[in-house]
Amino acid sequence: MARNEYLFTSESVSEGHPDKVCDQISDGIVDMILAREPEARIAVETAATTNKVVLMGEIKVSPDNAVSESEMIESARDTIRKIGYMQKGFHFKTASIDCYVHEQSADIAQGVDASDNKDEGAGDQGIMFGFATDETPELMPAPILYSHRILRLMAEARHSDQASLFGPDAKSQVTIEYRDGKPARAHTIVVSSQHLERDAAGREITSGYMRELVEPFVREALPEGFIDAKTVWHVNPTGRFVIGGPDGDAGLTGRKIIVDTYGGAAPHGGGAFSGKDPTKVDRSAAYAARYIAKNVVAAGLASKCTIQLAYAIGVAEPLALYVDGHGTETEDPAKIEAAIREVMSLTPRGIRTRLGLNRPIYQRTASYGHFGREPEGDGGFSWEKLDLAAALKGAL
Structure with missing residues (x-):
């Protein structure tokens, strides 16, 4: 329940x-x-x-x-x-x-590789998930959407020299209180940002000082009214964050897969995205699963949708497609699955063709989330389009 x-x-x-x-x-x-x-x-x-x-x-x-x-x-x-x-x-x-x-x-x-007698196969075995929910206009879970937004605003200010005390390394965390199953308010805000040791006047950068710098970006990132007198704040709770980035902690590709996707609000198949061309279904099929889930919700077929795809290395067609509407679906999930297969090829080549993935559009995805972003004119974030919704409804 x-x-x-x-x-x-x-x-x-x-x-x-x-x-x-x-x-x-x-x-x-x-x-x-x-x-x-x-x-x-x-x-x-x-x-x-x-x-x-x-x-x-x-x-x-x-x-x-x-x-x-x-x-x-x-x-x-x-x-x-x-x-x-x-x-x-x-x-x-x-x-x-x-x-x-x-x-x-x-x-x-x-x-x-494709050959005379077979289509191009998947670049690896594995399972991939996509997710969408109508709790935000971007059809993303609210906590991860707002966590990303806080850091993007801070980074934009740093790059434009409007927040010169910020360093490149930062983390955010947002706890949302849900009422009647919908996001209602910010319960707790956590932001830790790398900073200079002192400001231009020689003042030491304390947690309180950082709270004054960070709070406007948090308030801009969250919907009006979400932050109230009871919201708990933790800004640079260790008190000092001067040494950051790989100098402070080693880094590795593919270690932030939950940050990259749905913030823990949906399952994850375990495969990272970055560093991989789109023949790797860890990446392309996860994008396809988000595209499908988002269009299922946009079509009014469910208010929350999880898609699972499964592949075997060298095999073109997915081994399985699973739709879960979490009890919000307006059609039989089995019929939605059949409609998906009717309106979209789920082979690696079919996904790449539909979403135009064979393009240099990936570095921009590698920070602030692969999902919940605006589709871009050069094909970036094509999996966020809503151009499949009408076809899905028409196939039912």
Whole structure:
């Protein structure tokens, strides 16, 4: 039985968080390669620590479009620069960057590549989930949406020099109180932001000082009336956050999969997104599942929807499709599943074609969430479109 009165919490991390630095470096390399060869195969992982970055993985690209180790290293360095790291322990100019990216295994390639007698297969086995809920206009769970929004506003202010005391590394966490199953108010706000040691006047940056700086961004991020006199605040609760990023904590690609998706409000299949080309169903099928779930809700077929897809490496068609309307569905879920299969191909190539995924659109996804964003003119966040809703209703 669904609960109607409860608290739910989600967190976000900024573009300067060590793991997100690595995600953006990996996706920057994905974009660079796809811009040259849209059908390239890419799986690039990044690790980062104090003034050290290591690139690992494998790629498959034609000789005419080959990408050198030095180009990948320069791409990584440029990503660090754009994030804003110019501190002694992690600086875009002085960080040592090693590249160990090599050619893709022929065993994997032969299972995935299309041939005369078979369509292109999935790049790996696995399960992927998509989710949508009508509790926000973006059809996203409120806690993760607002957590992302706080940090995006803070980052925009930092990049525009309107908040020069902020450093690149930050985390947020929002606990929402639900009443009658809907988000009603902010119960607790947690924000920790890296900062300079002192301001221009020489004053030490304390937790109270940071609360004054951070609070306007939080209030702008949340709906009017959500923050009240009872809302609990924790801003830089440790009292000091000067050393941040990979200098403060090691980072790895793919370690923030819950931040990347639904903040724990929906299941996760376990596969990370960043560093992977769209033949990898960990990425493309998760985007497709969000696209389908969002359009199911937009079509009025459910007010909350979870989609599960399952694949086997080298096999084109999904092994299974599952729809859960959480008791809010207006049609038999089995009929919704049949309608989905009728209006959209769920093979890796079908997904990529429908959503236009063979494009350099991925680095922008690697911070502040892959979902709940606005579709962009160049094809970015195409999985957020609502152009499948009418076809789904028509197929029922």
